[in-house]
Amino acid sequence: MAKDDKTTDEAAPAKGSKKKLIMIIAVVLAALIGGGAGGYLMFKPNSAAAEKEPEPTPGTVVVLDAITINLADGHYLKLKLSLQATTDAAEEPDGSKALDIAIDLYSNRKESELLTNEARERSKAELKEKIVKAYTEEKTKLIMDVYFTTFVIQ
Missing domain, CATH: 1.20.5 (Single alpha-helices involved in coiled-coils or other helix-helix interfaces)
Known part of the structure; x- marks a missing residue:
C-alpha cells in the first residue's frame, strides 16, 4: 500500500x-x-x-511648336514640348494651354535657375504638374506626361 x-x-x-x-x-x-x-x-x-484611380494608359504624343521665352538679365529660353496624351483623350489636345503655362512658369527666371540638370528636372516636374492639372476634366486625365524636346538657354 x-x-x-x-x-x-x-x-x-x-x-x-x-x-x-x-x-x-x-x-x-x-x-x-x-x-x-x-x-x-x-x-x-x-x-x-x-481604391486609388488606376494610372491612365498612354495615347498619342502631341508635338508642340518651339517657343522662345524671355528670361531675366537679357537671356532667352528656346523650349519645345511634347505632351503625352492618354487614351481617355477623345481628340488630340490643343497645346495652347500647355504653352501658356510654360511661358508663365519660365518667364523672367534667372538663367542660373535652369542651367543644372537638377534644376531643369525640378522645373519640369512643376510644369508637368500644372499641365496635367489644366488638362484634367472631371477626374479624367487627358495628359499624363510632358517631354522637353528642345531646351536651349542663350
Whole structure:
C-alpha cells in the first residue's frame, strides 16, 4: 500500500504540470493569434490607397511648336514640348494651354535657375504638374506626361 500511495502522490503533480503546460500553450497561442490579427490590421493596405484611380494608359504624343521665352538679365529660353496624351483623350489636345503655362512658369527666371540638370528636372516636374492639372476634366486625365524636346538657354 505504501507503494500505491507513492504512485498517487507522483500522479497528482504530473496532472498539475500538464494543466500548467496546457494553460501556457493556450496563452501563447492566444497571444500569437491576437498579435497576428493586430499586425494585419496595423499593416494592411490602406483602403483609400487600394481604391486609388488606376494610372491612365498612354495615347498619342502631341508635338508642340518651339517657343522662345524671355528670361531675366537679357537671356532667352528656346523650349519645345511634347505632351503625352492618354487614351481617355477623345481628340488630340490643343497645346495652347500647355504653352501658356510654360511661358508663365519660365518667364523672367534667372538663367542660373535652369542651367543644372537638377534644376531643369525640378522645373519640369512643376510644369508637368500644372499641365496635367489644366488638362484634367472631371477626374479624367487627358495628359499624363510632358517631354522637353528642345531646351536651349542663350
